[in-house]
Amino acid sequence: xxxxxxxxxxxxxxxxxxxxxxxxxxxxxxxxxxxxxxxxxxxxxxxxxxxxxxxxxxxxxxxxxxxxxxxxxxxxxxxxxxxxxxxxxxxxxxxxxxxxxxxxxxxxxxxxxxxxxxxxxxxxxxxxxxxxxxxxxxxxxxxxxxxxxxxxxxxxxxxxxxxxxxxxxxxxxxxxxxxxxxxxxxxxxxxxxxxxxxxxxxxxxxxxxxxxxxxxxxxxxxxxxxxxxxxxxxxxxxxxxxxxxxxxxxxxxxxxxxxxxxxxxxxxxxxxxxxxxxxxxxxxxxxxxxxxxxxxxxxxxxxxxxxxxxxxxxxxxxxxxxxxxxxxxxxxxxxxxxxxxxxxxxxxxxxxxxxxxxxxxxxxxxxxxxxxxxxxxxxxxxxxxxxxxxxxxxxxxxxxxxxxxxxxxxxxxxxxxxxxxxxxxxxxxxxxxxxxxxxxxxxxxxxxxxxxxxxxxxxxxxxxxxxxxxxxxxxxxxxxxxxxxxxxxxxxxxxxxxxxxxxxxxxxxxxxxxxxxxxxxxxxxxxxxxxxxxxxxxxxxxxxxxxxxxxxxxxxxxxxxxxxxxxxxxxxxxxxxxxxxxxxxxxxxxxxxxxxxxxxxxxxxxxxxxxxxxxxxxxxxxxxxxxxxxxxxxxxxxxxxxxxxxxxxxxxxxxxxxxxxxxxxxxxxxxxxxxxxxxxxxxxxxxxxxxxxxxxxxxxxxxxxxxxxxxxxxxxxxxxxxxxxxxxxxxxxxxxxxxxxxxxxxxxxxxxxxxxxxxxxxxxxxxxxxxxxxxxxxxxxxxxxxxxxxxxxxxxxxxxxxxxxxxxxxxxxxxxxxxxxxxxxxxxxxxxxxxxxxxxxxxxxxxxxxxxxxxxxxxxxxxxxxxxxxxxxxxxxxxxxxxxxxxxxxxxxxxxxxx
Numbered sequence: 001x002x003x004x005x006x007x008x009x010x011x012x013x014x015x016x017x018x019x020x021x022x023x024x025x026x027x028x029x030x031x032x033x034x035x036x037x038x039x040x041x042x043x044x045x046x047x048x049x050x051x052x053x054x055x056x057x058x059x060x061x062x063x064x065x066x067x068x069x070x071x072x073x074x075x076x077x078x079x080x081x082x083x084x085x086x087x088x089x090x091x092x093x094x095x096x097x098x099x100x101x102x103x104x105x106x107x108x109x110x111x112x113x114x115x116x117x118x119x120x121x122x123x124x125x126x127x128x129x130x131x132x133x134x135x136x137x138x139x140x141x142x143x144x145x146x147x148x149x150x151x152x153x154x155x156x157x158x159x160x161x162x163x164x165x166x167x168x169x170x171x172x173x174x175x176x177x178x179x180x181x182x183x184x185x186x187x188x189x190x191x192x193x194x195x196x197x198x199x200x201x202x203x204x205x206x207x208x209x210x211x212x213x214x215x216x217x218x219x220x221x222x223x224x225x226x227x228x229x230x231x232x233x234x235x236x237x238x239x240x241x242x243x244x245x246x247x248x249x250x251x252x253x254x255x256x257x258x259x260x261x262x263x264x265x266x267x268x269x270x271x272x273x274x275x276x277x278x279x280x281x282x283x284x285x286x287x288x289x290x291x292x293x294x295x296x297x298x299x300x301x302x303x304x305x306x307x308x309x310x311x312x313x314x315x316x317x318x319x320x321x322x323x324x325x326x327x328x329x330x331x332x333x334x335x336x337x338x339x340x341x342x343x344x345x346x347x348x349x350x351x352x353x354x355x356x357x358x359x360x361x362x363x364x365x366x367x368x369x370x371x372x373x374x375x376x377x378x379x380x381x382x383x384x385x386x387x388x389x390x391x392x393x394x395x396x397x398x399x400x401x402x403x404x405x406x407x408x409x410x411x412x413x414x415x416x417x418x419x420x421x422x423x424x425x426x427x428x429x430x431x432x433x434x435x436x437x438x439x440x441x442x443x444x445x446x447x448x449x450x451x452x453x454x455x456x457x458x459x460x461x462x463x464x465x466x467x468x469x470x471x472x473x474x475x476x477x478x479x480x481x482x483x484x485x486x487x488x489x490x491x492x493x494x495x496x497x498x499x500x501x502x503x504x505x506x507x508x509x510x511x512x513x514x515x516x517x518x519x520x521x522x523x524x525x526x527x528x529x530x531x532x533x534x535x536x537x538x539x540x541x542x543x544x545x546x547x548x549x550x551x552x553x554x555x556x557x558x559x560x561x562x563x564x565x566x567x568x569x570x571x572x573x574x575x576x577x578x579x580x581x582x583x584x585x586x587x588x589x590x591x592x593x594x595x596x597x598x599x600x601x602x603x604x605x606x607x608x609x610x611x612x613x614x615x616x617x618x619x620x621x622x623x624x625x626x627x628x629x630x631x632x633x634x635x636x637x638x639x640x641x642x643x644x645x646x647x648x649x650x651x652x653x654x655x656x657x658x659x660x661x662x663x664x665x666x667x668x669x670x671x672x673x674x675x676x677x678x679x680x681x682x683x684x685x686x687x688x689x690x691x692x693x694x695x696x697x698x699x700x701x702x703x704x705x706x707x708x709x710x711x712x713x714x715x716x717x718x719x720x721x722x723x724x725x726x727x728x729x730x731x732x733x734x735x736x737x738x739x740x741x742x743x744x745x746x747x748x749x750x751x752x753x754x755x756x757x758x759x760x761x762x763x764x765x766x767x768x769x770x771x772x773x774x775x776x777x778x779x780x781x782x783x784x785x786x787x788x789x790x791x792x793x794x795x796x797x798x799x800x801x802x803x804x805x806x807x808x809x810x811x812x813x814x815x816x817x818x819x820x821x822x823x824x825x826x827x828x829x830x831x832x833x834x835x836x837x838x839x840x841x842x843x844x845x846x847x848x849x850x851x852x853x854x855x856x857x858x859x860x861x862x863x864x865x866x867x868x869x870x871x872x873x874x875x876x877x878x879x880x881x882x883x884x885x886x887x888x889x890x891x892x893x894x895x896x897x898x899x
Contacts, residue, residue, distance in 0.1 A: 272372015
């Protein structure tokens with residue numbers, strides 16, 4: 001009954017306002033419009049002044065907080081937009097597009113420099129005729145400013161990518177990211193106990209566009225048996241550095257300790273500075289790639305990826321095939337992969353990250369420059385200052401030239417190459433590098449000068465007709481006297497030529513999909529030969545098949561094989577599996593065959609709605625019975641992986657992996673689950689409301705007791721979304737906006753605010769001291785400046801998110817005018833009726849009721865009261881209300897009593 005009563009009050013108001021508020025053009029134009037106020041079914045009709053809306057397109061001058069939509073594409077955040085009275089039309093209004101707003105439009109720099117500005121009071125506004133064809137329209141009903149701008153005026157943009165003008169550097173803050181692995185192992189034969197703890201991560205701070213970072217790594221190994229006890233531990237800060245984006249150059253500036261990023265030269269560690277054109281700043285379709293690592297774990301295992309002794313990536317994986325695809329795309333060179341099985345065995349192999357050098361678009365140049373001193377991982381310098389520079393130039397469509405030079409006082413190298421798109425034949429790149437190395441006598445050499453060449457060819461082709469891709473990446477042949485800068489530095493460090501002086505290196509990958517048959521195949525092969533040491537090679541073959549068997553749907557089978565040769569040792573094996581759905585879970589058979597070792601298992605695996613995954617296996621191998629389990633949980637505070645292995649008569653082991661971080665800013669902070677260490681993240685704020693489910697592109701997390709949460713799966717230079725799951729909001733909580741957008745620079749701590757209120761819902765009647773009411777359309781806000789509702793006819797307001805004992809303020813004319821206090825407690829009877837609230841006028845405000853008001857549901861944030869000379873004042877409305885009811889305290893009244 002009560003709901004129907006208030007619906008009958010609010011619906012006529014909403015309908016009347018909706019008819020008045022249609023999309024409005026950039027400036028007032030056209031004939032005046034006459035309104036019949038009898039159309040408004042409200043009692044306080046005389047207290048509504050709509051004369052100002054008699055002109056088509058009129059928007060009440062003031063400041064409005066609006067969403068900006070450019071050619072149908074919405075900007076990530078709202079902006080305050082001013083409407084002003086133009087000099088040429090004293091009775092009209094027009095948008096004042098200020099520089100802060102115009103910057104977000106993404107106008108080409110050469111056109112932005114020619115824009116014309118005019119002055120309105122203290123404001124700089126874009127002249128309406130600055131760009132022909134540009135148009136502003138207001139849709140206040142949806143709190144949106146529509147901007148129509150010819151595409152020829154705009155920088156390149158994509159559906160999920162914004163031009164540099166819209167990139168956000170985030171807010172200042174401190175981060176601490178970690179990745180910790182712990183393994184316990186008991187050897188049943190010897191009785192020994194082993195514990196291994198390892199970790200790595202990043203400590204950092206953000207100041208404006210700058211990112212300050214320090215990478216750390218640590219390890220602890222303890223072994224206890226009947227004969228002796230040993231403990232080894234190590235901890236170090238492996239790298240100190242700072243970086244920032246240079247949007248105007250499309251590049252990244254890095255200062256401090258780093259490793260050389262190059263497409264033509266081998267990498268090494270140094271301290272200095274670099275400026276590199278950043279592919280991440282390009283639209284997604286034009287970006288580069290990140291290396292991928294595939295392999296097979298014979299049991300639950302820890303996979304460690306390192307480069308020149310520094311750990312880049314570490315994770316735990318369950319038994320079976322694994323694929324690591326989330327390495328940083330800036331990684332280059334040869335990566336060393338170690339697979340530490342829980343049974344104590346270890347696999348080792350190298351992965352070459354070389355790819356087909358990129359083809360640069362016609363007229364564009366990509367470049368990399370560095371200056372500094374090479375050093376070892378203990379931060380000790382190896383040689384004097386070096387410099388390097390390289391570039392790729394798009395000569396014509398499909399043809400690029402690239403090359404570079406690197407050198408210091410005793411070492412120089414130059415490279416020159418060309419890439420060509422051969423159309424249906426594929427893409428190919430060839431280059432040659434020439435090096436000169438002067439070897440001093442005091443370094444264990446005879447003062448000789450070594451000169452040599454290195455030749456490289458790369459090829460890639462997509463076979464669209466058969467849905468496959470072939471990549472022949474980086475075949476490289478090096479003469480015996482050729483030395484890379486990395487080889488030269490090793491010789492300086494160890495006073496002899498590296499025993500692993502490389503002769504040949506190449507990688508071949510092939511992907512094939514058979515979509516109609518539900519099959520796919522993947523093959524990779526890499527090989528390195530050396531002038532004076534054994535060859536190394538590694539291959540992986542993977543076949544997968546998804547099929548139906550009678551009434552049983554969605555079965556899957558896979559075959560994986562691998563072979564690796566490293567330091568003269570061979571390791572090969574085969575893994576086969578068959579998985580059958582069992583409700584939402586699955587049962588499986590797995591077989592692992594490695595030389596004389598074999599294992600057959602039956603397994604059960606499943607997942608929960610919150611994203612947790614688990615696997616249980618029992619089986620038999622050459623030692624006897626065997627069992628293992630694996631559990632993965634994505635928590636709000638950290639990612640947790642747990643594993644356990646048992647092998648009869650041999651060993652038992654436990655493993656745990658934790659990956660997460662802490663982010664602390666001036667807007668608050670939170671613990672959160674992990675992502676790439678030191679990477680971009682988004683802090684969301686729900687106005688102190690805890691347990692609000694929020695998510696980015698991955699699994700949801702929840703806000704902490706302070707109403708803060710950090711979303712770690714956020715990209716750089718691409719538009720990211722964060723959303724609230726409205727179906728899982730805490731009881732009595734409401735979100736007026738459930739989706740926010742942002743485009744962050746690399747390493748930024750973004751910040752977005754969700755307007756969330758929590759509390760009771762109720763009907764209230766606001767009355768002023770003289771018995772009158774706040775004007776129609778006035779806003780009701782709480783102490784957090786959150787809007788709880790709007791005042792309708794006779795002071796009625798439907799409020800959501802109110803709390804007992806708090807003070808509410810009523811806003812009109814762009815400012816708080818009066819305040820009302822809620823009772824200290826709410827009773828069911830009180831909430832079931834309309835609460836009569838005396839609204840006390842604030843100091844400095846008139847003590848009488850307002851004499852006019854606008855029916856706008858979206859009041860301007862700052863009302864402009866500009867009265868042009870010679871213009872008659874707006875008519876003053878008089879109130880004809882019933883005599884005021886004396887009010888001493890707030891109390892609930894029945895609707896019938898009010899009428």
